[in-house]
Amino acid sequence: MIGMKQKIRRGAGVLVLAGCLMWMGACDAIDSLLSVDNPSQLMEEQANDPALVPILVNSMAGAMVGTFDYTVVWVGQMFTDESIGGVNWESTMRLSQRIVQYFETDPNNRFAALHNVRAMSDSVAGRFRNGMLENPGSDWRMAFALAYAGYGYIFLADIMCEATVQVSEKIYQPLELYEIAVERFAEALQVAQAANHSQVANLARVGLARAHLNLGNYAQAQTYASQVDEGFKWWVQYAGQDNLDAPGNNMFTNISGANHRIGVHPVFLAGGPGNWMTQNLQAHLTDPRLQHWPRWRTGHNQASPLYTPYQTLRYSGYNGQTIASGGQPAAFTRGDDVLLADKLEARHIYWEAVDAQGSDPAGVLGFVNERRAAGNQPAVSLSGKPLTMELRRQKGIDTYLGGIRQGDLRRWLRLGDDMFPSGPHPVPGWDFYGDATCLPLPRWEYEGNPNIRYTGG
Numbered sequence: 001m002i003g004m005k006q007k008i009r010r011g012a013g014v015l016v017l018a019g020c021l022m023w024m025g026a027c028d029a030i031d032s033l034l035s036v037d038n039p040s041q042l043m044e045e046q047a048n049d050p051a052l053v054p055i056l057v058n059s060m061a062g063a064m065v066g067t068f069d070y071t072v073v074w075v076g077q078m079f080t081d082e083s084i085g086g087v088n089w090e091s092t093m094r095l096s097q098r099i100v101q102y103f104e105t106d107p108n109n110r111f112a113a114l115h116n117v118r119a120m121s122d123s124v125a126g127r128f129r130n131g132m133l134e135n136p137g138s139d140w141r142m143a144f145a146l147a148y149a150g151y152g153y154i155f156l157a158d159i160m161c162e163a164t165v166q167v168s169e170k171i172y173q174p175l176e177l178y179e180i181a182v183e184r185f186a187e188a189l190q191v192a193q194a195a196n197h198s199q200v201a202n203l204a205r206v207g208l209a210r211a212h213l214n215l216g217n218y219a220q221a222q223t224y225a226s227q228v229d230e231g232f233k234w235w236v237q238y239a240g241q242d243n244l245d246a247p248g249n250n251m252f253t254n255i256s257g258a259n260h261r262i263g264v265h266p267v268f269l270a271g272g273p274g275n276w277m278t279q280n281l282q283a284h285l286t287d288p289r290l291q292h293w294p295r296w297r298t299g300h301n302q303a304s305p306l307y308t309p310y311q312t313l314r315y316s317g318y319n320g321q322t323i324a325s326g327g328q329p330a331a332f333t334r335g336d337d338v339l340l341a342d343k344l345e346a347r348h349i350y351w352e353a354v355d356a357q358g359s360d361p362a363g364v365l366g367f368v369n370e371r372r373a374a375g376n377q378p379a380v381s382l383s384g385k386p387l388t389m390e391l392r393r394q395k396g397i398d399t400y401l402g403g404i405r406q407g408d409l410r411r412w413l414r415l416g417d418d419m420f421p422s423g424p425h426p427v428p429g430w431d432f433y434g435d436a437t438c439l440p441l442p443r444w445e446y447e448g449n450p451n452i453r454y455t456g457g
Helices: 050-079 090-095 105-132 140-159 174-194 198-215 218-226 250-255 343-357 361-374 384-398 405-414 443-448
Strands: 007-011 014-018 041-043 083-085 233-236 262-264 338-342
Touching: 050 083, 050 090, 050 105, 050 140, 050 233, 050 250, 050 338, 050 405, 083 090, 105 140, 140 174, 140 198, 140 405, 174 198, 198 218, 198 233, 198 338, 198 343, 198 405, 218 343, 250 262, 338 343, 343 361, 343 384, 361 384, 384 405
Parallel strands: none
Antiparallel strands: 007 014, 014 041, 083 262, 233 338
16 A cells, blocks of 8 residues: 655644655545645644544555665665665665664664654554544554554564664664564454454554564464465555656666666575576576576676566566566566565465474475475475475565565574575675674664663774
8 A cells, every 4th residue: 555655743833744645556445535635734733633534544654655665675675685785875885785883874864764654653543542533443544553553663673673662761672672563463453353444454464473473473473374365465555657756666766777776686696696797697587586687787886796686576567477488577667566465475474483383394395385386496395494494585585675584584593593695795895794684773863862872882
């Protein structure tokens, strides 16, 4: 779903609402509620007017639009083995080397961006609960606010090393943030069911399964993942060339023009890491889920070898074609929507939870071979740790560039498996990878929050 690109700022007794974009292509029941002209400025005493409910719903969706494709998908994958960065901005370039300092631009900017979804949704849920909605316990808009708040906490837990939530002395660790996410999703599911809104209910179930998996609550993760409806997809929607005033998908910028800045990492390269810096990989591009240019080129920094990716399963323009068979995979466009959650992710969560408990290895193997078949790969006969690693590899392909990988790698690291890229960096002259796995609290949080102080080196 997509909403208005809109921020609400408190100050001098007014709420300022700016830069609005109406939702596109959401379910009909939602679309009918969002035909509203947004005022540019409201007195604070007007902020709880029930007539503003559609605007606040749009504001939450707009916060997701502004945060998801850039901070969660693009910045989030820089620490991982999904891509090679080709940016010439020094601090951003270091993210792709797993090197980050709390005083640099990227942690400063990204911390605020990650809070947009959480803060907006928590705030709106509070307003809904305190009088803006007549029946908040059975209104889908309350469920929507709670579910988006839950995802806001998941983003913080996945990407930040630790995080503050309010201006207080409390600094939350990732597992504590996942626990808060569980609370938000659980209430969202209860309200969505009372409202008979299956889409929001499914969104909450995927969120619950994901948060419980990260907490090691495997039975709960299985339960909620198994309850997600077949065919469920929740899209974060972006504006195309016909609406240049509205936010477009950042991935289009990442792969376009002379300043393109992203390429496939050797781990996910067609034919495997042994093909790194090899040209003309057409014959190896057999997996429709992860297609890329068969030749590498340099972009923004004129240094990184970049195998430009095509759209993957997480993007609305994915067409399933392969270069190896003479097809033309879909290039990214400005208007591509991105999956926030779907049934396939839920199935991966389910089988990872099963695998963690060792309760059904035959079932895990069957799922692995199903996904391998989707990628034109032969079936395998694996057990134990090799099966676990292949399950993880298939999830990496199925969710490639979907804003999920960093949380996965950090979870597996907590379990004792360090799958972050390490050793010599693939880009010539970049020496060795660092050891960062997440973004630290930024300098301005230490400067602006009087209740915490920096104690690092």
